[in-house]
Amino acid sequence: MDDAYSTQMTAGETVEASGLEQLMALKEGDVFLVADGWGDMKGGADGLFAHDTRVLSRWVMTVGLARPSRLSSGVSQDNVFFSCHSTNRPLPPMGGRSAPAGVLHIERRRFLWDERMFERIQMVNHGMEDVLLPLAFDFGVDFADIFQVRGTPRARRGTVHAPTMDGRRVTFRYTGLDKVERHSCLSFSEPPARLTGQRAEFMFSLPKGKTVDLYVECGLDACEAPDAQRWRLNAVHARIAMRAKRRRGASVRGPRSPRFNDWLDQSRADMALLTTDLPTGPYPYAGTPWFSTPFGRDGIIAAWQMLWLDPSLAKGVLTYLASRQATETSLYQDGQPGKIMHETRGGEMSALHEVPFALYYGGVDTTCLFVALAGAYANRTGDLDLIRKLWPNLIAASEWMRDYGDSNGDGLIDYQRGADTGLSNQGWKDSEDSIFHADGHFPKGPIALLEVQGYAFAAWKALGDLGERLGDDRTAEWRARAEQVRQLVEDQFWMEDEGFYAIALDGDGQQCRAIASNAGHLLFTGLPSVERARRVTKRLLTAEFRTGWGIRTLELGQARFNPMSYHNGSVWPHDTAMAAAGMAGYGERAAVAEILAEIYAAAAHFHLRLPELFCGFPREPGEPPIAYPVACLPQAWAAGSVFLMLQASLGLSIDAWNGTINMTDPVLPSGLERLDITGLEIGDAIVDLNFRHVDGRAVVVPRHKRGNLSVRTLR
Structure with missing residues (x-):
């Protein structure tokens, strides 16, 4: 991974x-x-x-x-x-x-x-x-x-x-x-x-x-x-x-059925287990046993999954990654000024540079995600003090996106490793065979991944919004870059004959026409048009993607499809959760609630602890999901998946600038008649939210509200 x-x-x-x-x-x-x-x-x-x-x-x-x-x-x-x-x-x-x-x-x-x-x-x-x-x-x-x-x-x-x-x-x-x-x-x-x-x-x-x-x-x-x-x-x-770590932030409890609550408890406990309190704040390490260390991408996504419940994780992640931001170019470390760390290690082999991971920057998406998370954190908390503190780091990250991330000047973020010791693929699907053309052959670099452009779009938008609040005169430029990225993706990645986006562009600008779950991450960023988002959602919900236990990383029938592979047909809970959250952002609620129920069913077979990934075989009556033999347990972004999917199912968003909590067409998963969220804080205000099924609809009742905030249900 x-x-x-x-x-x-x-x-x-x-x-x-x-x-x-x-x-x-x-x-x-x-x-x-x-x-x-x-x-x-x-x-x-x-x-x-x-x-x-x-x-x-x-x-x-x-x-x-x-x-x-x-x-x-x-x-x-x-x-x-x-x-x-x-x-x-x-x-x-x-x-x-x-x-x-x-x-x-x-x-x-x-x-x-x-x-x-x-x-x-x-x-x-x-x-x-x-x-x-x-x-x-x-x-x-x-x-x-x-x-x-x-x-x-x-x-x-x-x-x-x-x-x-x-x-x-x-x-x-x-x-x-x-x-x-x-x-x-x-x-x-x-x-x-x-x-x-x-x-x-x-x-x-x-x-x-x-x-x-x-x-x-x-x-x-x-x-x-x-x-x-x-x-x-x-x-x-x-x-x-x-x-103390488990009690940070708001809590979520389901119905009296202890099994669902046990899943919530286990997921919260796993996130607490993996969270280490560093001098810069809490940081969710990626997973045990092999990833028990700070990772950039993993930490950002895990913090984002928990953001609505516990913003302290995002604050700790942003602060730590800012302290490790690259200041010079290193081919061995895949680093350039402004780039955000992918991984850090403390052993002898790293110290001796026998492996490049003492401080390694070979993640093409982490810098964009860093900026995007800063924007999401600010919207959730209204904490401009932290944004002011991080502003030089955010500007340096944007300069990396502009000057280094786009190596060929085409307006898209791309990657090509600097040394043979680095990662050959530098998105979240970083195994050697995860990015390919429709016929299965590997692309030449530099490679521009689909989801990374979505992260860049979200980053430029976040900079524009934050810059406006801080009075920075580059706001219009950043918003223009966001629109430029959006247009480039729609023009160059969209495959009209497939009704879907290509997984990547190769070094010649040619589409890698593999049909993969990366498009779900693009939905998460809000980049696609409404019409195209609906077409992508429809395809992600077909049996070729959907196993009954979650969404496959690669569509059935694609070249290199293998349900037992690491990235080419397996199910990753965090990947499914991000796709579900992306669908929810475009109004899909019922299917998102169904996917949440499917992931819960998978978790029940894994003793309520979701692994890093599992095999992408279809669900069969009376049979459990099939484990991937060397998956990490526990894994932070697997543990956080339930909370992101719950947020998506409830249509819950928080606007700290205006002190509002919005629920847009909330839906409770099948069999879940009630859900209680207690201690949800926005600035100095706090509220409990009680969700109930009433006449076939999910209804929310705010309770114990203290401070200046409003709770709205939108239909």
Whole structure:
């Protein structure tokens, strides 16, 4: 999805023959952890990662001489705790006795806080006799860079020093080729009976009916001795911090049916999990495990999805991206002055420029989206103070669009990577085979993507509106550029015989006549004429696009169509949501509500957590959607999709300049008889909105209104 290695599958990703869907992730700040259902990490695609370096690569628990029998495992709905419940297999004889299977309950429970893994192993003897329990952990730290873990080869690397032991503590050290010394420390609450640099062995005496706890910590700095008090205190901090993130902005609740509310809760919890509070404000990291870092495009779209409920995300994203705006030209980084960052990484390989992603700008759409989001944020909040602060960055971004984004002077934003290490395709569909002509052959560059022109149109419009409020005398020029882009798209991308827009123009100005979901993003920006928007909407709603679980990225029957591919026929929830929001902008409500219901049905099969993508096979009665084997879970813009689609279905828009909330032809999805939005803030005003089905229509009743604002329903 988001970098040059996004579609690779390493051997470790095929854990238990079904990949990342079997792995479970925790995240806190710039630290994340991926383990299997037992809580074990085996040095494949799993481990404990900090700042893009794996600081615990192996962590495997055995009871007796075997892995315990797993009863259940999962991550708590608030995404703070992982737990695995298991029981023992028959234990080897100790003192002439052997404990039978199933008499011990063993719970592994862990969380992340303050760049540290906290784990508790709780052992309860439910048998009729005392038990001697041999417990062991195999561990290791390879300090591998995240790109190395994902399969990028390295000719050489730094020095992994021999671990040092100190009673109940093991310290690991690595000196990288970047001259940075990295540390990791593993510590136990009880001294092991035997401790080496790779294994800790314990022998616990469990009287019948009694409980014994073992606490473990792993962090980047010197380990303190773990104990129950440290566990409880840090667990409280972790849970309070997550709760605070989940409570930002307004809340949405459905009917009494707990399943729909659970989906809303899970989506909000996933967005909170992925949001890291940076010095510049909250930022939704793209996803775990491979995209747990700030991405430009992903952060902007996730913030836009949540904008109507929680504008603080957009403020944090805009402020952070402004601080990372390019100031010079770099072919290796695909950067030019004014361009907005695509991705940033903190590992050794990035620092050494073995990969270009320490600060990489190879996203052709991010700069336009940055400006467009600033306009949307201002309309939602009326926060001109932030716009004034960002104005130099917005002007620099507009100058990039004018001077660099349009490489051949034809008035369209285009791309062509500066170095072979960069992304060959630089829109959101960035896999190598995602942009092509009708016969399947790849276009020559520079390539002008359809949806990017829509983003540019929205950016120029936003600049015009903001410039007028700030008294900038270039307002007319920016509005003229928006109109120029609109006309160019209508003239050069429209295919009258198809009733649709081409996915791109190649370097010769020829249409790439593939029929793809990119046109849905164009609708989202409001660029097409009403008549053409209706024709595009009609085609997007056909069975060739619509699977019953969402909208495919590529129409059935197109060259390179493959429902199991990354971008050429799969379903991406955020892509479906943006298309739905685009349709709603042109008055389509009923179909948008139906698509929301379809995505909800898909989410129900994925345990209420929408993956990054899933396969684009048609929906069959009684059968679930088919998972894409290495999709990220959770993914920020997948989690945010439900909220954008709800906004689209309700026809809800907020005009902070005039203090109004408008609902245009609101529709509730089938089976949803009511919806409550509480704590919706506009400036200093706040209101609750209660939606109900009355005589076949959705009716909204404002409640608990405080401050100067008006709520209007438009038909």
